[in-house]
Amino acid sequence: MSAAVSSLSGQFFLTVDTDGIVKWQGEILGQLELGYFKCQLYGCMGQPNGYIVRHLSEMVQWRFYSNEDDWHSAYYKAISR
Numbered sequence: 001m002s003a004a005v006s007s008l009s010g011q012f013f014l015t016v017d018t019d020g021i022v023k024w025q026g027e028i029l030g031q032l033e034l035g036y037f038k039c040q041l042y043g044c045m046g047q048p049n050g051y052i053v054r055h056l057s058e059m060v061q062w063r064f065y066s067n068e069d070d071w072h073s074a075y076y077k078a079i080s081r
Helices: 068-079
Strands: 010-015 020-033 036-042 048-055 063-065
Touching: 010 048, 010 068, 020 048, 020 068
Parallel strands: none
Antiparallel strands: 010 020, 010 063, 020 036, 036 048
16 A cells, blocks of 8 residues: 555545535545545534545545645635635
8 A cells, every 4th residue: 555545544635526616525534445445524514424435546536635724724715716
């Protein structure tokens, strides 16, 4: 496993559609098996809102943040457009 893949655990993320609308926001909890990650989703008010499992290949367009402050700033910037 590469260092980049192993460092995804604990990263925060946003997914944005082609219109710039935030679709998902969350945190990568960890790798379940080779290439598959369990992600905690959060609602617009910051409350936990379920889990998803995604393969690394599905995460190519995701925006990653190493800390919660940067993630929150990016979220509020995205929704203010």
